[in-house]
Amino acid sequence: MFRSVLRTSTVRAAFAPRIATFSTSRIIANSISHKVSKGSHVYKYLEEGPKSVKYTAEHEWLASFADESGFVGITQYASEALGDVTFVELPEVGDRVEIGDTIGSVESVKSASEIYSPVAGEIVAVNTALESEPSLINTDPIGEGWIAHIKYDDASAVEASEELLSEEDYDASLEEH
Amino acid sequence: MFRVANKKFYSTASTLLKTPLHEAHIELGGKMVPYAGFEMPVLYKDQSHIESHNWVRSKVGLFDVSHMLQHRIEGKDAQALLQKITPIDLDLLPAFTSSLSVLLNEQGGVIDDCIITRHGDESFYMVTNAGCREKDVNFIKSEAKNFSNLTHEPFEGTLLAVQGPKAQELLQKFTNEDLSKLYFGQTKFLKLSPINATVHVARSGYTGEDGFELSIPSSTPEESKQSLEFFRTLLNEFPDIVKPIGLAARDSLRLEAGMCLYGHELDETITPIEAALTWLIPKTRREQNNGFNGSSKILAQIKDKTLFSKRRIGVTSKGPSPRDGNKIFSEDGTEIGYITSGSPSPTLGGNVAQAYIDKKAKIGSNIKIEIRGKLRDGVVAKLPFVPSKFHKA
Numbered sequence: 104m105f106r107s108v109l110r111t112s113t114v115r116a117a118f119a120p121r122i123a124t125f126s127t128s129r130i131i132a133n134s135i136s137h138k139v140s141k142g143s144h145v146y147k148y149l150e151e152g153p154k155s156v157k158y159t160a161e162h163e164w165l166a167s168f169a170d171e172s173g174f175v176g177i178t179q180y181a182s183e184a185l186g187d188v189t190f191v192e193l194p195e196v197g198d199r200v201e202i203g204d205t206i207g208s209v210e211s212v213k214s215a216s217e218i219y220s221p222v223a224g225e226i227v228a229v230n231t232a233l234e235s236e237p238s239l240i241n242t243d244p245i246g247e248g249w250i251a252h253i254k255y256d257d258a259s260a261v262e263a264s265e266e267l268l269s270e271e272d273y274d275a276s277l278e279e280h
Numbered sequence: 281m282f283r284v285a286n287k288k289f290y291s292t293a294s295t296l297l298k299t300p301l302h303e304a305h306i307e308l309g310g311k312m313v314p315y316a317g318f319e320m321p322v323l324y325k326d327q328s329h330i331e332s333h334n335w336v337r338s339k340v341g342l343f344d345v346s347h348m349l350q351h352r353i354e355g356k357d358a359q360a361l362l363q364k365i366t367p368i369d370l371d372l373l374p375a376f377t378s379s380l381s382v383l384l385n386e387q388g389g390v391i392d393d394c395i396i397t398r399h400g401d402e403s404f405y406m407v408t409n410a411g412c413r414e415k416d417v418n419f420i421k422s423e424a425k426n427f428s429n430l431t432h433e434p435f436e437g438t439l440l441a442v443q444g445p446k447a448q449e450l451l452q453k454f455t456n457e458d459l460s461k462l463y464f465g466q467t468k469f470l471k472l473s474p475i476n477a478t479v480h481v482a483r484s485g486y487t488g489e490d491g492f493e494l495s496i497p498s499s500t501p502e503e504s505k506q507s508l509e510f511f512r513t514l515l516n517e518f519p520d521i522v523k524p525i526g527l528a529a530r531d532s533l534r535l536e537a538g539m540c541l542y543g544h545e546l547d548e549t550i551t552p553i554e555a556a557l558t559w560l561i562p563k564t565r566r567e568q569n570n571g572f573n574g575s576s577k578i579l580a581q582i583k584d585k586t587l588f589s590k591r592r593i594g595v596t597s598k599g600p601s602p603r604d605g606n607k608i609f610s611e612d613g614t615e616i617g618y619i620t621s622g623s624p625s626p627t628l629g630g631n632v633a634q635a636y637i638d639k640k641a642k643i644g645s646n647i648k649i650e651i652r653g654k655l656r657d658g659v660v661a662k663l664p665f666v667p668s669k670f671h672k673a
Contacts, residue, residue, distance in 0.1 A: 186323070186528075187330045189624040192600050192652075208652060210601055212329045212623050213528050217652070 135179050135277070136245070137270045139166050143246030145174045155262075156245075157221075158273035164245050165221045165267065171258040173222060174249045177209060180277055182244040186211045191233040191240060194251055198226040202266075206251050209240060218250060222261050228252035299346035300438045300504040301511050308515070308524050316410035318347040321526040332529035333626040336487055337666075340444035341525035342514060347410035348439055350495060351420070354403045355430030362396060362404060365423050367552070367561040367572045373398045376467045378482055381560055382552050383408070383416065388574025388581075389548035390555065392416050393540060395484065397467050405480070407439070407493075409542050437498040438507035442514075443491035443533075445669065446521045450514065451481075451492060464490075464670035472496075474513065475506050486530065488537025488668040535621050536632060538594065538664030544604060544620045545592055545634055553581040554636070556592040556663070588639075590617060594661035595633040595647065602633040602649045602658065609648040609655065616641055619649065625665060632665045633658075 139146050139156055145166055146152055153166040153173075162181035167173040182188070190210040200206055200220040207218045230249050233239055240248040255261055268276065296319040305312065309325025321344070323329060335341055353362060359370045366381040373379055378397035382390045392412040397405040408416045417434055424432050442451060448459050454472040462468055467482040477497040485491035496507040514522050531541065540546050545555060551574065552560050565572065566579055581587045595602060602622035610616050622633030633649075641647065643662050648655040 187328045190600055205652070208600065210624065212333070212532055212626060215601065215603060215652075 135183075135274075137164070137178060137273060138245065139164075140243055140246030143243060143249075145176075145246055145249050148174070148252075157264075157267035157269065159219070159221050159267065160276060161219060163218060163221050165261075166245075166249075167255075167258070167261060172224075172227065172252060172254045173261070175206065175218070175221065175251050175253060176249040177218065177240065177244055178273075179244050181216075182240050182248070185209060185216065185240075186213065188237045188240040191237045191250065193229040193231070193233065194226045196226055196229055200224060200226065200253065209237075209250075220251075220253065221264075221267060222253055222255055223257065224253040224255045226251050227254045297347070299344055300498045300507050301344045301346060301440070304508055304511050304515075305344065305524070310524070310526065313527070315527060316347055316413070318410065320344070320347060321524070322528050323526045324524050327523060329528045329532070330626045332523070332525045333532050335523050336444045336489060336525055336529060336533055337627055338445065339521045339523070340442060340446040340450050340491075341487075341523055341529070342511065343441040343443060343525050343530055344511075345439045345441050345493070346437065346498075349408050349410065349413050349416065350435050350437060350439070351406040351408065352403070352433045352435065353406060353420075353430065354433075355427075356402055357427035357430040358402050358404055361420075361424055361427050361430055361432075362406075363565075364426070364572055365420065366394070366396070367565050367570075367575070367578065368396055369562045369564045370396075370398060370404075372562060372564065375400060377465050378405075378467055378484060379465065382546070382557065383419065384552075384573040384578075385419075385548055386573050387548075388551040388577035390542075390546040390550055390552060391419055391548060393542055393546060395482075397482065411543060435499075438494075438496040438504070438511075440494045440496065440507075440511065441485055441487075441491060442494065443485045443487045443525075444489050447489070447491040448671070450518060450521060453518075460671075462671075463673040472510065475510055477503055477506070483671060486537075486539060487533040488539070488664060488666055489533075490669055490671045531621075532623050532626060535623060535634065536625055536627055536664065536666040537668055538634070540592075540634075541621060550636075551578055551581060551588070553578060554588050554591050558582060585639075590636045591639045592620075592663075593635060593637055593641075593643070594663040594665060595619065595622070595635045595637075595649070595658045596661045596665070597631045597633070597649060597656060597658035599631075599656055600651050601631040602635075602651060602656075607650045608635060608637055608658070609650065610638075610641065611646055611648065613648075616647070627666050632661075634663065 149168050156166045162178045165173050192208045194206040201223050204220045205217045206220045305321040310321030311323045312319045313322045368381040375398050383392045392408050394408045452459050462483050464483050469478045470481050472479050480495035482493045498504040498507050602619040606619040608617040617637030619633050619635045625632040641660050645660050647658045649658045
């Protein structure tokens with residue numbers, strides 16, 4: 104996510120929505136959690152919990168399970184940077200997605216950001232609770248605020264991916280800010 | 281993208297200008313962003329965008345707008361200059377009243393919007409946008425060459441907008457002057473108790489709420505310090521009604537109030553007639569050969585409405601919000617316009633937007649807005665979305 108979908112034209116020096124969301128990083132970086140919240144639908148999807156949780160440089164998380172599927176959402180960092188989420192656009196169950204495809208968008212009053220699929224596969228479920236309660240992205244971004252559940256085309260490719268970051272590496276990438 | 285832009289911010293931060301209130305923004309946990317060459321607060325710690333927005337609609341918010349440029353225009357020819365570069369009729373403007381107007385180019389396009397206040401027979405005060413600073417100054421200087429007897433002096437200082445239903449209650453604590461007698465569009469030089477310098481107080485604003493804009497002299501370190509202390513005093517002593525408000529809520533408030541943001545609703549290719557600002561050209565300036573820039577085109581558009589095809593209007597919708605640049609289509613699929621600003625409306629729910637749409641599309645008609653590759657339903661709506669609550673006589 105966070106390739107901003109707002110078009111900025113030449114004379115529009117006025118507002119810089121992308122930049123606006125960034126400056127929170129220093130304030131919030133210390134208290135941030137990247138863990139899937141226990142008790143959430145995501146955590147309890149399979150009894151043994153997620154096999155691994157990885158992150159993208161664009162602030163999505165991916166919780167992978169033993170049945171070669173995973174849940175996607177946006178990180179707490181991204182959620183705090185966006186502010187009050189007012190609307191979430193979800194993909195459709197049955198959609199086929201490639202890595203980098205848009206699978207939805209998250210909007211605040213100020214801006215809209217697209218969410219990109221970190222994996223190739225098929226959307227097997229979407230979090231319809233976000234339609235009536237978009238603020239779940241603020242209150243529990245890595246848990247009840249999940250966006251899509253994707254059945255992987257190739258689970259070993261997901262495991263071997265160099266694009267996906269470990270918790271440690273993702274955290275370090277936030278520090279660089 | 282997120283990371284790239286972030287780095288850019290930090291590398292340029294050191295070259296950004298700071299307003300006299302900058303120190304207080306940092307103390308208040310302001311999230312600072314580059315804006316028109318200044319480092320300005322977009323939001324403050326412990327307030328979400330929606331909370332800030334609603335606070336101004338129910339209490340009082342303080343906006344640092346010191347980045348905007350102030351001008352003194354004085355001399356025998358001052359009125360003639362202003363009536364050449366804007367369509368205002370200053371004979372209709374008594375001393376210590378102000379009016380919105382527009383700086384116009386020869387083609388009738390808008391160089392900037394501005395507020396002009398008369399201070400005397402030959403003395404005017406004007407405020408223009410921060411983002412147009414250099415362009416405006418060059419434009420005014422070059423236009424001023426056609427007049428022999430005037431001075432134009434751009435200056436900076438602390439400009440503080442005090443906006444919201446409790447704005448008068450708050451400021452009244454600092455002056456013996458009865459502020460209920462100062463109506464929308466009027467201004468006054470006042471003493472606000474802890475400040476030694478005389479403050480220019482204008483009853484105006486950019487939120488649709490009642491409010492004031494204070495111009496506090498800040499040309500010496502001592503004056504700047506006093507304006508900073510005044511800002512802190514308002515916040516520290518009246519925390520139940522006052523909060524600092526950043527650029528994020530400033531934008532959503534003015535959008536709901538149907539007000540233009542230069543660079544979005546206004547630019548040099550758009551005439552005030554297309555921008556639904558015909559009211560800025562008083563009847564007395566609608567005769568032929570009136571001599572303001574672009575008057576032939578603008579007066580022709582007033583007389584013959586077939587000479588322009590689009591006009592600024594509102595749009596409402598549900599679901600994903602329309603944003604600047606989204607295309608608008610009629611129900612039969614014809615492209616009829618584009619969005620210039622849009623966001624979810626904290627006051628009303630749903631989305632509100634301003635747009636330029638073919639003027640044949642009537643208020644209430646259904647339209648389609650292309651957002652992220654898909655056509656979404658919208659309705660043409662009248663502006664403003666939230667009625668203004670100005671303190672009028």
